[in-house]
Amino acid sequence: MKPTLGGTCLRGLVAVPLLTAAACGGNVEEAVDVVLARHVHTDLYDAYPGIPSPDGDRVVFADYAADSRSLTIYDVATGTGRVMTTTPAGRSRVTWSPDGSRVVYVNRWPDGHGVWTLDPTTGRESRVVDPGDARVDYPRLLPDGTVTAIRYAGVDTAWVSYAPGSRAMSVVVDGAGGWVAPVQSPDGRAVAYLRAEGGRAALAVTEIATGKTHTLATDLRLGWDRRVEWSSTGESLHLAAAGTHDSLFVAWRVPLDGRPAERLARSGRDVLAVTPLADGRVAFSVYHTRTAVGLVPVTGGEPTDVTTAGSTSAFLPSWHPAGQALGFITFSWRRVRMPIDFDLGVLDLDAEGAPTGTVRTLVSEEGEDYGAAWSPDGRWLAFHSHVEQSDDIWLVPVGGSDRPTRLTHFGPGADTGEPDWSPDGRTLAFSSHGPPLDGNPGSVYTVAVDPVTGFAVADPVRVPLDGFQGYAMGARFSPDGERLAFYGRSFEDGRVTVYTVPAGGGTPTAVISFVNGEPYSAPEWGADGASLFYSRNDGAGPFQVWRVDIPTGATEQVTTGVLGALQPSLSPDGRARPNGFTSDWGG
Structure with missing residues (x-):
């Protein structure tokens, strides 16, 4: 697809990774x-x-x-195509019976574990093997009905x-x-x-x-x-x-x-x-898998791809504080190379918001580098990385040759997310499992940063989420820096809820809840702090970006198109949203 971003589009757009085709x-x-x-x-x-x-x-x-x-x-x-299952289950190792009359699979969940079949016409599911206290895997149904x-x-x-x-x-x-x-x-x-x-x-x-x-x-x-x-x-x-x-x-x-x-x-x-x-x-x-970053007006519409770069994919967009560039992850989808080797790329924008030049590399370290977040003064770039066998937040001067500085020391397995700066440029917020021995299923953290030296002022602080039971994902400061927004996934039913909480911690306020796949990233605040953009797909089909009004809970769909979009990021002037979208994301 050729970029079709016009001169006035960017100032009224949001950046989102576009999901093309599957x-x-x-x-x-x-x-x-x-x-x-x-x-x-x-x-x-x-x-x-x-x-x-x-x-x-x-x-x-x-x-x-x-x-x-x-x-x-x-x-x-x-x-x-038709979705045949209506109840949650850990369906895996899917095959067919030899005569094609049934789908065969194993349910991994302890409640209902065993071998099941599904009638492809009626959708009726039946457990054909109950292994008791044992565990089974890789089931096959033979012509005589033996499993x-x-x-x-x-x-x-x-x-x-x-x-x-x-x-x-x-x-x-x-x-x-x-x-x-x-x-x-x-x-x-x-x-x-x-x-x-x-x-x-x-x-x-x-x-x-x-x-x-x-x-x-x-x-x-x-x-x-x-x-x-x-x-x-x-x-x-x-x-x-x-x-x-x-x-x-x-x-x-x-x-x-x-x-x-x-x-x-x-x-x-x-x-x-x-x-x-x-x-x-x-x-x-x-x-057929490619993700790209596209732009869409905050008033809604179908995102336009601005990162056309052959087979290279891009997602998780972020804005330069002056609106003169977009940052994002660049990589090539290779299932044989999972986990993927992510780098941080950037695309410069002209005064009218149109892309100039080609995608260039900001940071290229070993393993995963993602979540490019410019400091409000444009001097620093914070990001998540696995460099030196870490799973942590790092900081590097923009435009310099200095090596990155490590701000957190959680280590491998922390599943740390991308960072977000407070408006005063002195604090970073992010989600993480934290130190491996803490037994933390996922929470929100902040770390104080000296804006002059780029060093952490103190150890990361786990933000108290009073009464919250679930897995916290992502964290974003409100425009005034007083609150944080994050996704929370329920341990009980897997539903995703958009929450806000005071930046210093407290009881989270649920804004909206829905069935969802993995949203990747965090909710994004509107410019006035009274609304949030978020990604949802209601458990099936492509993601789209939605807006929710925090006081009333009223929602509206922002992005359209068959390809899908997620990971919204609002432009500094509040008029444009880059989104990640998928291009050839098929199965």
Whole structure:
């Protein structure tokens, strides 16, 4: 898309990351590029691939929202999709029954854990395996109704089978520790699986009767959706994996007779869920993922992409205090490289608000660098980083060559968010789990900063959130610096609520609550401090940016378009909003 930002647009815009086409997944395609289904995911990271039915006439997708996964099934003939599940559950390891009459999955939640099936026509769900006190994973439904799965019971791990309509369990292969995604051969005589070996995996086949094992491939890197599929003849295996020198996940066919493995696609994109169909075709999910930063008037509309940079993505926008530039994360979506190596980029803007030049790099350290926040005087850039094995807030002079200064010392695993400056430039607010030993599920912190030296004046302070029960995400100072806004996710039902709280702590005030995927970032204050911009998708479909009036609770949708938008950031003059939006965010 060409930037179409006009001379007067920026001053009346908000910046948001634009979500184009899908939230991390892509098209389920066969090798000759026949698209079976296209799906927009609700979460950037937790975007599982589409799984086609054996006949290729339907495709099921799992979406993450409010700590739950819902299932959407597309009819290939009509191209229409329908959300089939209505109750929250931890649905995972989704597959189909051999005849395509049911979707099969494991519910990870303790309440209701076991193997379940879903009727793709009626949406009726049934638990077919209740493992009792044990835990099961990687279920498969056989033609006779038997269910196979990995069963974990204490220190014992086995590949087992459950008879149809019964809790009777039989051990098929004992000592299956390290096994991933086992699947029985069409003739029932062998089991193929991935065997975890440190950070890599091997592809192996074990003869069930004799226990003899053949290793077919080693040193594989795997994606989140780990699965192996047999060809209908049992002569080869199909999987998605990255070899030693691969920068992307690749579709593979691996013959059992010792011939070399064959790459099925070189699409230039990550490929997952390689699935042989009954008619001999092979389907797979291709991730079309790009996020961009766009501008939209605060009065509403469809965001315009201003960070057109080929395959490079951008999101989590922020403004220079004088409105002369936009900062954001730059990166390339590579599922094989998660966690992603984020850098901080900047795009200069002219006096009329139009982009000038190209995206340039502000900060490029090891691991994740994100959340560029200019100090109000424009001298400092605060950001989150994993540099030096940290998970903390750092500060660096703008335009200088000095190394960043670490302001917090929480360390790895703190899940610290992006910072936000107080209007006087003396305090940064952010969310974090804090020190790993604190047992903090996520709270709001502030750290005082000397605006002259850039050093932390004191240790970070956890902002008291009296009576709050949940996981706090993001933090933003109000225009007068008196209050903070943040997202809170409920431990009980996973709903997201927009809260405000005095900057020094107190009882949070709930502004609005809704079912949501991961909003990424924090609510953004309106220029008058009487409204907040926030991201929501009501648990399904693309995100959009909304505005809520704090005194009345009245809401209005700000962004439009099929691609979606989130992470609003208001321009310094209060008239423009950059937003993150997704471009090719598919599953």
